[in-house]
Amino acid sequence: MENPDVRWKQRFSNFSKSLNYLEQALKIKSPDIVQKAGIIQFFEMSFELSWKVLKDYLEEQGFEDVKSPRAAIKQAFEIGIIENGHGWLELLQDRNLTAHTYDEEKANEMEQLIQNNYFPLLKKLHLYFETKING
Numbered sequence: 001m002e003n004p005d006v007r008w009k010q011r012f013s014n015f016s017k018s019l020n021y022l023e024q025a026l027k028i029k030s031p032d033i034v035q036k037a038g039i040i041q042f043f044e045m046s047f048e049l050s051w052k053v054l055k056d057y058l059e060e061q062g063f064e065d066v067k068s069p070r071a072a073i074k075q076a077f078e079i080g081i082i083e084n085g086h087g088w089l090e091l092l093q094d095r096n097l098t099a100h101t102y103d104e105e106k107a108n109e110m111e112q113l114i115q116n117n118y119f120p121l122l123k124k125l126h127l128y129f130e131t132k133i134n135g
Contacts, residue, residue: 008056012129015049019126022046026115036107040098043114046122047095053129054081081128084121091118 022042028035051069054076058066066072069092077085098110 006060008053008060008129009133011049011053011056012133015046015053015129016126018042018045018049019122022114022119022122026119031111033104033107036111039111039114040107043110043118044095044098047091047118050122050125051092054125057081057129057132082121082125087117087121091121094118 025039025042051072054072055066058075063075066075073088076082082088
């Protein structure tokens, strides 16, 4: 790592930790409602850190209008950091709904979306930045 003080690299470390917790939680066979709530919470943390890593990295690269998750995602898609822009926008939309999820049916639905759709997107972004750091 050339400069460990670069903001996106610092934030990436936290993103790595939260994504690891999410990955561990997703390995639970038949999670109960409390465990599903934990999965959703780790997903929320991982997403928040993922878009902020994107924002910090894009700003370091000279992009200025990336202050919101949507703007950072769109810019990252335009320059090829992420491939599935539509999937990321769905992730953003569902992330915004998780704060208002209070019933078990919605928790079950979100757990499946996280497992099948959103975790793979976050993992792929993680791999992109891990490659940037480790070469």
